Amino acid sequence: MALDFTLTEEQEFFRQTVRDTVNRLIMPKVAELDEKEEFPWDLWKEFAGLGYLGLRHEEKYGGMAMDKVSQMIFYEELARGSCGFAMSVIMQILMGTFFIARFGNEDIKQRILVPAIKGEKIGTICFTEDQSGSDLGGTRTLATKVDGGWRINGRKQWITNGPIADFSTVMATVDPKLGLKGLNFFLVEKKTPERDGFAPGQRLHKLGSRCSVTGELVYDNVFVPDENFLGAEVGKGVQYAGEILNEVRVMTAMNALAIAKGAMDDAKQYANNRIAFGNPISKYQLIREKFAKFWAWYEASWTYAYKCAWMIQNQVPCINECMLAKYHATEMCMYAVEEAMRIYGGNAFCSEYPPQRYWRDAKFLLYGGGTHEVLCDYLGRIYLKD
């Protein structure tokens, strides 16, 4: 009897606690957060105060050091509220602080990680450039070795939390000709009168997830000391990035599950109340089929995503599985948000009703953690090889 998908009592309790917090603090403001397109500092402080920003970090730095399944529960419950706020919080918990916790020396951890967990400093991860997104080997941001440190030159775009960031983990190449083998991570702080650093560039205005602020960061010949090189060896950046990709992909699946369920739960209310041809539209078979299909795909996505969370926790190799989980949950979510739009009829097309927000928020999932074309290309190759 080894196959067991039950959560522990602690995990169930944690889910309920996060759900209550999201219901109390985020749910009443969901539409406003989307409309205002501003970073919600009040919510940020509340979540930091509750300790959630330290979810995956060691207790000695102020973290909670929770297991991977609980971390995924948090990502799922949080995205059930505001997808934009979830993006900002998850950036801080996961990608924005991972390399600092993994490779930073004690001084860096005290100076950057501890305040990041308290919500006092905001972090980012910076891969994307104008000519390199999926193709990291095309990175042009250059790291040049100099006496006592490195000089960083380049521009990064599409950076979540970029416009409000205090520090960044930036991917830079020691030589663009080396492609993936030239890549490395560096800690670069924001420029101040006392310190060299990055400057925020243009802010982007997004289709969805609008309360997470996103923009460009500019590295203009920035000097960083040797200890800001985040790695054990030059040229191993892609390998280090691989250490977190499984988590990023399953986290994205969790966000997809949350958005899909939110969209279809709202659509259920609507379908039960909207009268057409003398009946609630939920009485019509073509409408019911949408819910049946969604339910089948949702349950499969949910179970598989949590299986992957369990595999990560138990250090079972699962690169392909995590890609499949991200792909399946995200495609399921695209189906759900599209069908929710149809169930609302013309009302879907105005901001007074929620399905357009779910639809806009969901589109982001297609890019983070690998675009579907890139994932499918890889998965297809692997499947055909076996």
Ligand SMILES: Cc1cc2nc3c(=O)[nH]c(=O)nc-3n(C[C@H](O)[C@H](O)[C@H](O)COP(=O)(O)OP(=O)(O)OC[C@H]3O[C@@H](n4cnc5c(N)ncnc54)[C@H](O)[C@@H]3O)c2cc1C
């Ligand atoms: C809301 C949001 C937040 C983001 N936050 C961050 C962040 O914090 N930090 C960061 O570094 N980046 C961030 N990004 C950028 C994101 O990581 C990139 O969008 C993603 O890596 C894809 O790159 P791209 O947009 O340049 O698309 P491209 O790589 O240019 O792809 C364009 C199209 O070509 C397809 N394609 C590319 N290569 C192949 C191939 N080999 N085979 C088949 N098809 C292919 C893609 O699937 C896509 O359809 C964010 C993006 C969004 C939308």
